Amino acid sequence: AQKVTQAQTEISVVEKEDVTLDCVYETRDTTYYLFWYKQPPSGELVFLIRRNSFDEQNEISGRYSWNFQKSTSSFNFTITASQVVDSAVYFCALSDTSFRDNYGQNFVFGPGTRLSVLP
Amino acid sequence: NAGVTQTPKFQVLKTGQSMTLQCAQDMNHEYMSWYRQDPGMGLRLIHYSVGAGITDQGEVPNGYNVSRSTTEDFPLRLLSAAPSQTSVYFCASSPDTGELFFGEGSRLTVL
Numbered sequence: 001a002q003k004v005t006q007a008q009t010e011i012s013v014v015e016k017e018d019v020t021l022d023c024v025y026e027t028r029d030t031t032y033y034l035f036w037y038k039q040p041p042s043g044e045l046v047f048l049i050r051r052n053s054f055d056e057q058n059e060i061s062g063r064y065s066w067n068f069q070k071s072t073s074s075f076n077f078t079i080t081a082s083q084v085v086d087s088a089v090y091f092c093a094l095s096d097t098s099f100r101d102n103y104g105q106n107f108v109f110g111p112g113t114r115l116s117v118l119p
Numbered sequence: 120n121a122g123v124t125q126t127p128k129f130q131v132l133k134t135g136q137s138m139t140l141q142c143a144q145d146m147n148h149e150y151m152s153w154y155r156q157d158p159g160m161g162l163r164l165i166h167y168s169v170g171a172g173i174t175d176q177g178e179v180p181n182g183y184n185v186s187r188s189t190t191e192d193f194p195l196r197l198l199s200a201a202p203s204q205t206s207v208y209f210c211a212s213s214p215d216t217g218e219l220f221f222g223e224g225s226r227l228t229v230l
Contacts, residue, residue, distance in 0.1 A: 033217045045209060045221040091162070095217050107219070109162045 002027045004094050004110035012116045013082055021077040021113045023092030029053075034068065034075045035093040039112070045091075051075060082117045089114045121145050125210050125222035132200040132229045140195040140225050142210030148220075150213040151193040152177070153185065155206040156224075162209070168193055200229040 003026040013019045025034065036048040049059065051068050059066045063080045079086050095107040123144045132138055144151065152167035154177075164177030168187040182204060184196040193212075197204060207226050211219040 035218055037219075037221075043207065043226075044223045045211075045219075047218050047220060050216060050218045093219075107164070107217075111161050 002029075002094055002096070002108045004092050004108050006090075006092055006110040006113045008113045009111075010114045010116070012118060014118050015084060016081050017117075018078060018080050019082050019115065019117075021079075021090050021092075021115065023075045023077065023110060025073050025075065025092070025094045027073075027094060027096065029096040032094060032096045035095070036066065036075075036077050037091040037093065037109075038088045039091065040085075040088040048077075079115075082115075084117050084119055087115060087117045123210055123212050123220055123222040125208075125225050128223065128225055130225065130227050132197070132227065134201060134229060136200050138197050138200065140197075140208055140210070140227075142193045142195065142222060143191050144193075144210075144212040144220075145191065146212060146214070146220065147190060148212035148214050149190065151187065152211050152213070152219070153183070153193070153195045154209045154211065155179065156209060157206050165195065165208075197227075200227075202229045205229045 005024045032053045034051045038046045038048055049066055056068050056070055065078045067076045089112045091112045092110040126141045149170045153165040154162045155165055156162050163179050165179055165183050166177055166185040168174045171187050171190050174185050174187050187193050205228050207224050209224050210222040213219050
């Protein structure tokens with residue numbers, strides 16, 4: 001069975017600090033996708049990134065970076081120089097590539113990490 | 120640049136009433152789904168569709184119906200609302216690459 005664990009329930013940082021959100025996943029599949037989503041206080045769910053299991057290159061997008069390590073089944077998300085607008089709940093998610101056939105069963109979300117960035 | 124549009128954003132129902140949450144996407148995605156989000160329960164899949172005319176149940180389908188007559192629309196029907204269906208509902212669509220694009224959510228309260 002697939003599972004996503006986000007051990008950090010809540011994190012609080014002061015603006016301009018760097019913060020890393022942890023994500024550990026379990027899957028028996030050799031091919032899968034990992035995702036991060038942001039849910040700000042306004043409530044919408046915003047797609048941030050998709051990573052294929054074959055691509056272990058780290059990715060950077062502005063102040064955001066993602067570290068994918070297959071050896072430890074982790075897909076961690078770092079925000080550099082955090083800002084108040086980064087305050088949100090962040091979800092890590094996993095799906096396998098057969099989602100077309102088992103779409104409903106194989107997209108799994110973690111419980112989320114609530115990040116508060118204080119001014 | 121609408122993406123996924125859900126209506127209504129807020130709704131209050133009395134127990135036993137029925138209603139439909141509307142969802143439309145303009146990205147020509149084949150895959151659409153409905154999730155509910157409850158405190159401490161995360162996001163749970165209600166129903167999904169892999170194309171027009173095809174729907175299937177997710178993790179928590181009881182009390183809900185869906186249909187998919189067109190690629191664009193995927194309404195969610197509550198047949199007889201119960202307080203346990205008080206939740207925030209999200210519609211999502213997905214391209215073949217798998218990422219979900221969500222609507223803004225619909226907050227439903229059943230009294």
